[in-house]
């Protein structure tokens with residue numbers, strides 16, 4: 109029995125060891141991903157309602173991992189945030205998003221998105237020179253400032269309201285727009301909408317899913333849309349997967365929507381090609 113216990117302990121130790129090695133390996137590969145050119149920028153279209161035209165796009169990161177293939181952010185962003193590597197990823201995405209969309213606007217203004225939204229992590233917002241980084245991305249690529257939207261979650265903004273407000277004012281001075289991402293899932297004390305300078309609300313997917321089936325939820329979303337409009341904000345519904353959801357949002361006077369029903373995230377070239385393909389009648 110004593111031996112068995114010992115064996116179990118060895119097994120346990122082995123597994124811990126394996127997990128540790130795996131983490132170190134992932135960390136090492138992720139830290140090289142940026143300069144090895146393994147990050148990919150995907151764009152998900154944002155549509156205007158009720159005319160259903162693409163007007164904007166959100167930049168979402170993917171990692172072409174030589175070992176595991178194309179990876180979604182959920183599988184590496186947490187590690188990137190823990191290790192601080194997220195700042196490097198965000199900086200690359202910011203520059204790449206501005207570059208890709210400016211190029212598209214120059215090549216084919218008919219189909220190009222009028223704006224691109226980039227996700228900003230807490231660590232990136234805390235960089236003392238984040239405003240310089242954004243200014244650099246704009247001048248280096250030539251993208252007009254009002255074509256860039258920076259998305260921040262409520263949780264990130266609410267950490268220190270005074271600091272966030274000052275930082276956002278600085279960024280807005282450049283002429284870029286600020287969006288509150290995943291609206292409704294954070295602290296959501298409505299008071300901060302009074303103080304924080306923002307231009308756009310993105311209603312979280314959890315409020316959109318099941319919209320058709322739930323009357324209370326519909327009233328809530330309707331109220332958020334009206335509130336946003338009253339404050340002069342652009343309101344975007346996220347995670348629209350059903351035509352019934354889209355129709356209801358239209359009726360509620362929501363002007364912008366994003367979701368699998370309208371378009372998946374994909375490489376900019378693929379999105380561009382689909383939008384410029386002749387429409388078959």
Ligand code: C2E
Pocket residue numbers: 152167168169180181182185194197198201227228229289290313346347348349366367368369373
């Ligand atoms: P997010 O910013 O809320 O982005 C929206 C996520 O919802 C994306 O997942 C998108 O693919 C997904 N989505 C869009 N429409 C639908 C839909 O109709 N149904 C469902 N079920 N999902 C939908 P993705 O690309 O896996 O990104 C997940 C999260 O990772 C993002 O959530 C964002 O928080 C983070 N992220 C992605 N790219 C970046 C980045 O470049 N920097 C930072 N800091 N975070 C990023």
Ligand code: CA
Pocket residue numbers: 166227259289
């Ligand atoms: Ca986002």
Ligand code: CA
Pocket residue numbers: 289290310312346
């Ligand atoms: Ca979101």
Ligand code: CA
Pocket residue numbers: 290
């Ligand atoms: Ca999110």
